Amino acid sequence: MVATQTNVWADSAATHGEREAGTWTFHHEHVLGTSLEIKVKATSLPEAQHAEAAVLTEYDRQGRILSAWRADSEFSRWEKTHFEAVPVSQELFDVLAGFDRWREATNGALDPSTEAAAKLWRQAAAEGRTPSAAELRETVEAMQQPHWQLDVSHRTAARITAVPLALASFAKSYVSEQAAEAALHAGASGVMLNAGGDVVVRGAMRQVVDVTDPRAAAENDLALDRVAVENRVVATSGSYRRGVVQAAMAVEGQSHILDPRTARPAGHVLSSTVIAKDAETAGALATAFSVMSPEESARLAERTPGVDYLIVTADGRELRSAGWNAYQVPGTTGGLRAAYVPAAFAVPHAAGAGLWNPAFELMLSLELPRIDDARYRRPYVAVWIEDADHYPVRTLALWTQNPRWLPELKQWYRDDQLRNLSEGTDISKTVSSATRPPGHYTLKWDGKDNDGKPVKAGKYTVVIEASREHGGYQIEHKELDFTGQPAQAALQGGQELGTITLDYRKQ
Known part of the structure; x- marks a missing residue:
């Protein structure tokens, strides 16, 4: 499975109330090649840190066994052998056996040799073409052995084939399950692990998870659904917001997810989210459901105890299993606050009367650079709009670990204190969400203020502020004229903020 960066966001910012209840949140980068969020329920901070250390130790241990990116891992060494019965660790044996089970259960929709198809498409992309029918046939024949x-x-x-193999996120699911158990054995009463968007919840922990709409382009667009889980795993696979060998696959108008049965991109499903009792099942089925037809997926889910799903198809259908609604947070279906959403009672407006032209929107793209620093902490980021x-007038994003650090965003905090005195409302509880890992993010402004009311047409300043523990501080400003004429701008950024682009355009 290839999990997109923003497909599932755990609602896990450590609030003051959470800390009083004995819950702590930690963030780490470069864990099995992805970002890791750890939420621990414990009797004290030292106990929570002990559980955090146990989680990281388990990820490191299993990475030395299962990682396909480490040349010195047990898997990498074993992959170089041929026709030799090699004694292997219990962990590697379990993962290989698990792949065999799910390969059979999905009729080949889940297969570790998908890497062979990806390699073919990468080679074709480098040559500026798509793979030939003969190349695809040969690859499929090799993959089906x-x-x-x-x-x-x-x-x-x-190992009885020379086809390239990758354990990929199947191994990540296996490791996350073991790491969650390690936290409980280390004394935590509850734990949540969010490894690259796949969420494992164990023990005395209830976790709310937002499922991102795969048709949404911006980070602060409405989420598709919201679920609450206990002792469950939520995994998502999707063909949006990310691509592999995009140049070649774009010719076919398809996604980066490859069907092992055809070696072609599978584009009929935009995203598949699966809730299951264990991480192996959730991860395997989320991947398979992005390749299989919805009818095949429904039949397999019915045969697999404890599985529910939400599948979004390319033609716009949202397919939920019969048991999905048992996890839904009441009153949130059909429009959720992924970050900040204007008030639902806002009156629609027409162009004219000196107001923002509703046919236009601002798309803002920003980059959080990857910094090689052993003490790296994710930056706290605020993005907002100021009038003349x-x-x-509007906060688009507020990414913090907990409210205690809001003053570190010096200008946003000062401006918001002024706004709060004027309006008498505290929007930080509504706007703030967890910090983001390094990567590219997109935000949208629809020309409405914090109350969901349309602003006047005219000049506004876009402000982006970033502050990082043990790091630097950066703030960028850019004024644009929002009067119904398209406009673009770019800011080069710096160490804390990379390139920033602004695109005021027709929707």
């Missing part, structure tokens, strides 16, 4: 033979009694694995008098 058995990849290994397992001997349970001797716990050996023999420098009064803050």
Whole structure:
């Protein structure tokens, strides 16, 4: 499975109330090649940190066994062998056996040799073409062969094919399950792990998870659905907001997710979110459901105990299993606050009368650079709009770890205090959400203020502010004329904020 960056966001910012209840949140980067969020319920901060250390130790240990990116991992060494029954660790044996089970259960929709198809498409992309029919046939034939033979009694694995293999997110699901158990064994009463968008919840923990709408382009667009889970895993696979060998696949108008049965991109499903009792099942089915037809997925889900799903198809259908609504947060279906959403009672307005032209929107793209620093902490970021008098009319994003750090965003905090005195409302509880890992993010402004009312047409300043523990501080301003004439601007940024682009355009 390839999990998109923003497909599932755990609602896990550590508020003051959470800390009083004994819940702490930690963030880490470069864990099995992705970002990791750890939320721990414990009796004290030292106990929570002990559980955090246990989680990281388990990820490191299993990475030395299962990582396909480490040349010195057990898997990488084993992959170089051929037709030799090699004694392997219990962890590697379990993952290979799990792949065999799910490959059979999905009729080949989940297969570790998908890497062979990806390699073919990368090569074709480098040559400015798409793979030929003959190349696709040869690749499929190779992929459909058995990849290994397992001997349970001797716990050996023999590699019997030369096809490239990748354990990918299947292994990540396995490791996350073990890491969550390690936290509980270390004394935590509850734990939530969000590894690249896949959420594992164990023990005395209830977690609210927003499922991103795959048709939404911006980080602060409405979420598709919101679920609350206990002792469950939520995994998502999707064909949006990310691509692999995009140049070649774009010719076919398809996604980056490849169907192992055809070696072609599968574009009929935009996203698949699965809730299951264990991480292996959730991860395997989220991947498979993005390849299989919805009818195939429904039949497989019915045969698999404890599984529910939400599938969004390319033609706009939202397909929920019969048990999905048991997890939905009441009153949130059909429009959710992914970040900040204007008040629902706002009256629609027409162009003219000196107001913002509703046919236009501002799309803002910003980059949080990856910084090579052992003490790296994600930056706190605020993005807002000021009018000609420098009064803050709309906050588009507020990414913090907890409210205690809001004053570190010096200008946003000062401006918001002024706005709060004027309006008598505290929007930080509505706007703030968890910090983001390094990467590219898109935000949207629809020309409405914090109350959901249309602003006047005219000049406004876009402000982006970033502050990081053990790091630097940066703020950028850009004034644009929002009067119904398209306009673009770019800011080069710096260490804390990379390139920023603004595009005022017709919707």
